[in-house]
Amino acid sequence: MKIGFIGLGIMGKPMAKNLIKAGHELIVYDVVAENVEQVVEAGAKAGSSARIVAKSCPVIVTMLPNSPHVKTVVMGENGVLEGAKAGTILIDMSSIAPLASQEIEKACAAKGVKMIDAPVSGGEPKAVDGSLSIMVGGDRSVYNEVKDDILLKMGASAVYCGEIGAGNTTKLANQVIVACNIAACAEAFTLAKKAGVDPALVFDAIKGGLAGSTVMNAKVPMMLEGNFKPGFKIDLHIKDLNNALDTGHGVGSPLPLTAAVMEMMQTLHADGRGQDDHSSLANYYAKVSGAKIGK
Ligand code: NAD
Numbered sequence: 001m002k003i004g005f006i007g008l009g010i011m012g013k014p015m016a017k018n019l020i021k022a023g024h025e026l027i028v029y030d031v032v033a034e035n036v037e038q039v040v041e042a043g044a045k046a047g048s049s050a051r052i053v054a055k056s057c058p059v060i061v062t063m064l065p066n067s068p069h070v071k072t073v074v075m076g077e078n079g080v081l082e083g084a085k086a087g088t089i090l091i092d093m094s095s096i097a098p099l100a101s102q103e104i105e106k107a108c109a110a111k112g113v114k115m116i117d118a119p120v121s122g123g124e125p126k127a128v129d130g131s132l133s134i135m136v137g138g139d140r141s142v143y144n145e146v147k148d149d150i151l152l153k154m155g156a157s158a159v160y161c162g163e164i165g166a167g168n169t170t171k172l173a174n175q176v177i178v179a180c181n182i183a184a185c186a187e188a189f190t191l192a193k194k195a196g197v198d199p200a201l202v203f204d205a206i207k208g209g210l211a212g213s214t215v216m217n218a219k220v221p222m223m224l225e226g227n228f229k230p231g232f233k234i235d236l237h238i239k240d241l242n243n244a245l246d247t248g249h250g251v252g253s254p255l256p257l258t259a260a261v262m263e264m265m266q267t268l269h270a271d272g273r274g275q276d277d278h279s280s281l282a283n284y285y286a287k288v289s290g291a292k293i294g295k
Helices: 012-021 033-041 050-056 067-075 098-110 123-129 140-147 166-194 199-206 214-225 234-251 256-270 278-289
Strands: 002-006 025-029 059-062 089-092 114-117 132-137 155-162
Touching: 002 012, 002 050, 012 025, 012 033, 012 059, 012 123, 025 033, 025 050, 059 067, 067 089, 067 098, 089 098, 089 140, 098 114, 098 166, 098 234, 114 140, 114 166, 123 132, 132 166, 140 155, 155 166, 166 199, 166 214, 166 234, 166 256, 166 278, 199 214, 214 278, 234 256, 234 278, 256 278
Parallel strands: 002 025, 002 059, 059 089, 089 114, 132 155
Antiparallel strands: 114 132
């Protein structure tokens, strides 16, 4: 099938490549020419704008940073809705505010474009090996139409969560858990270091027990190595926690743990670490304790 793919960053690039491997014909667009070139080398064709991509593709995937980017790409000048024909399917896989998904879907529906929100979890490694976890909101029949041939070519699972925006609400829950889990790891391993026990041995001792987690296995080795290359950037996680706090306040669900981790991430951002991986929460604890977990 001919698929338009817009947003070829850390995640979009490998996801687009997996669709090519699955036999789809891809037309791709990103504001960064270098990102486009890398996917063209893998077999895609370049489109010169979101409008041009939408003109020739019955299905469009977007993988952009946040709500304003998706609104611009879909509803803005030279955007998807200027080019798309009625009946086009838009799969927005970006992590954005659920209310923004609902607003964008309304604009799509007015032009006969069918939109689902389908954010992902798993990070770059799972984007590369095509084993992302995908959470979907929107019309169930659209989900059924794209599940096997498109979503499951990028992910190991794709779960239907409800109406439009439900995918992003699910993703916010995921991001709250990931942020608090990384912060708990950073706090605990800093405690071990300050108390004179080797954090690498603590990791070996506890990773198979109740405290062990996918987050611990992925992020504590980075803390031990002092490697904070993203992965998932602090600034993107700040974006998600902002969306979580806004959504929580809107529905009357206080998020005290999320608020605390948000301030740690804001401290790192102010320190010039916004482009670090979110495992850089270890650097917040290094700052307040004077002890580094790793190198
Ligand atoms: P990224 O910053 O690496 O990539 C975003 C891409 O969008 C960039 O290539 C950028 O040039 C492009 N872009 C921005 N504005 C554009 C526009 N107007 N038109 C065309 N292209 C535009 O971000 P990423 O890490 O790939 O994340 C993308 C989304 O996936 C985010 O919502 C993020 O929260 C989510 N996500 C990321 C991870 C991760 O581990 N990196 C994991 C799960 C979900």
